[in-house]
Every structure is written in C-alpha cells, then in structure tokens.
Amino acid sequence: GAGVSQSPRYKVAKRGRDVALRCDSISGHVTLYWYRQTLGQGSEVLTYSQSDAQRDKSGRPSGRFSAERPERSVSTLKIQRTEQGDSAVYLCASILRGTIYFGPGTRLLVL
Amino acid sequence: ELKVEQNPLFLSMQEGKNYTIYCNYSTTSDRLYWYRQDPGKSLESLFVLLSNGAVKQEGRLMASLDTKARLSTLHITAAVHDLSATYFCAVTRGETSGSRLTFGEGTQLTVNP
Numbered sequence: 001g002a003g004v005s006q007s008p009r010y011k012v013a014k015r016g017r018d019v020a021l022r023c024d025s026i027s028g029h030v031t032l033y034w035y036r037q038t039l040g041q042g043s044e045v046l047t048y049s050q051s052d053a054q055r056d057k058s059g060r061p062s063g064r065f066s067a068e069r070p071e072r073s074v075s076t077l078k079i080q081r082t083e084q085g086d087s088a089v090y091l092c093a094s095i096l097r098g099t100i101y102f103g104p105g106t107r108l109l110v111l
Numbered sequence: 112e113l114k115v116e117q118n119p120l121f122l123s124m125q126e127g128k129n130y131t132i133y134c135n136y137s138t139t140s141d142r143l144y145w146y147r148q149d150p151g152k153s154l155e156s157l158f159v160l161l162s163n164g165a166v167k168q169e170g171r172l173m174a175s176l177d178t179k180a181r182l183s184t185l186h187i188t189a190a191v192h193d194l195s196a197t198y199f200c201a202v203t204r205g206e207t208s209g210s211r212l213t214f215g216e217g218t219q220l221t222v223n224p
Contacts, residue, residue: 045211
C-alpha cells in the first residue's frame with residue numbers, strides 16, 4: 001500500500017460532542033498506536049490496539065479515549081465528550097517488525 | 112516511568128554554522144529514534160540507533176547514542192535553510208510486539224540565511 005493514512009485531516013468539533021478519527025494502516029501490521037501531539041507538550045501515547053483485539057484499553061489522559069479495530073488494517077480513535085484541551089494533532093502509528101510508520105495526522109479543534 | 116528530555120527546545124542559527132541537539136532519557140531503552148517534522152506534516156524518520164556507541168550520518172545530520180549516559184545527540188553541520196523543522200527524539204523500551212514511543216518535547220530549529 002501507499003502507507004498509513006488518516007481521515008479526516010482536519011476536524012472541528014463542538015465541546016462535549018464525541019468524535020471519531022480513522023487510521024488506515026499498512027496491511028499486515030499488527031500494532032497500531034495513537035499519539036496526541038500538542039504544542040509545547042510534545043507527543044504522548046493515548047492508546048493502542050493489536051490485531052487480535054477489537055477494542056483496546058484507554059491510556060492517558062482518561063477513559064474518554066478508546067480505540068477500536070473494526071478491520072485488521074483500520075483503527076478508529078474515539079474521543080468522548082470532547083474538551084477544549086483535546087485540541088491537538090492526533091497521529092496514528094503502525095508498527096511492523098520494529099519499524100514505525102506514522103500517518104499524516106488529524107488536526108482536531110474543539111470549540 | 113520513562114521520560115525523555117530534549118534541549119534546546121528552540122534553536123535559531125545562521126546558515127553555515129554547526130550545532131548539537133541533546134536528548135536525555137531516564138531509563139534503559141531498546142531503541143532511540145530521531146524524527147523530523149515540518150509544519151503541518153507528519154513525522155519523518157531520520158535515524159534509528161540500536162546500541163551503545165552507534166553513530167549514523169545522513170547529509171548534514173549525524174546522530175550518536177551513549178546508552179551509559181542515556182544520551183543521544185543530533186549534530187548539525189554547516190546548517191542550511193532546508194533543515195528548518197522540528198526535531199524529535201523518541202525511545203522505546205522492552206515491548207516485543209509493538210514499539211510504544213516516548214517522545215521528547217521537540218526542538219524547533221530555524222536556520223536563517
């Protein structure tokens with residue numbers, strides 16, 4: 001395939017609403033990570049999923065973040081009850097044999 | 112908890128000059144990565160360093176790793192404007208089926224003509 005892709009590339013959401021961000025990884029890649037990148041705070045891992053798990057456990061910063069794996073090469077990051085502090089770039093990373101492939105990111109703005 | 116710190120966070124330099132970006136991490140790690148990110152773009156892999164004493168070079172960039180000091184450096188030689196970007200180091204530790212990265216805060220490099 002052409003690499004890791006993410007959609008949408010830009011998303012504006014009203015505070016309190018739920019959003020879903022999609023990541024299409026490379027066929028055969030087992031593990032997908034979601035990272036959040038904010039200005040001045042760097043990048044932190046949010047959650048991850050592996051091929052045999054349809055739903056992962058949420059990581060930081062709270063249980064509002066979860067990832068689902070509807071298909072082996074697709075991951076959906078769900079953010080519940082968005083807050084203004086969730087405004088950031090969300091990066092999906094796909095891993096195969098220790099090599100990490102990043103998607104282009106989704107820029108989320110919560111108003 | 113694994114922590115990664117970079118310095119400086121902001122770097123403005125003249126073309127033709129040399130400079131070094133430092134990356135310290137708090138516990139042992141398996142791999143250290145350097146990434147470049149241009150505004151609005153994703154992370155571009157520059158180097159992967161696997162072992163103590165590893166040194167890799169690509170063009171005007173050279174990365175090294177000292178696992179005993181838990182320190183990696185990214186050295187820029189004779190900087191050019193095209194190197195302006197944000198540089199991140201990241202480390203992984205001990206996960207066999209994935210590679211969870213812990214990132215530094217990033218160094219925003221501006222190379223002035």
